[in-house]
Amino acid sequence: MACIRLPITDLNCTGLNDDRNCKECNMLRDLLLHRYNIEASMIYHFVHKLWIRISCHVYNEEEDYLKLGRAILDIVKNGVLDIAKKNLNNDE
Numbered sequence: 001m002a003c004i005r006l007p008i009t010d011l012n013c014t015g016l017n018d019d020r021n022c023k024e025c026n027m028l029r030d031l032l033l034h035r036y037n038i039e040a041s042m043i044y045h046f047v048h049k050l051w052i053r054i055s056c057h058v059y060n061e062e063e064d065y066l067k068l069g070r071a072i073l074d075i076v077k078n079g080v081l082d083i084a085k086k087n088l089n090n091d092e
Contacts, residue, residue, distance in 0.1 A: 002056075025043040031081065038068055
């Protein structure tokens with residue numbers, strides 16, 4: 001298991017909810033799952049930074065970790081998270 005700091009700096013946390021996570025972290029987790037087919041159970045804030053916890057299992061392959069890296073780069077470079085946040089705010 002390892003924790004990796006994400007290169008996302010403009011995620012304005014709205015505070016913790018019932019599952020001890022913020023709405024924005026949950027949104028990022030859901031975005032990874034539904035858009036990129038990547039399951040990330042732990043995304044959290046620590047010392048004003050955003051982190052993701054990854055695990056290594058016998059069924060994981062190197063490509064799984066590369067896929068996560070490509071997804072995070074896509075989210076950062078193409079503003080995917082900003083689009084998701086706007087959609088979330090429009091739904092409320």
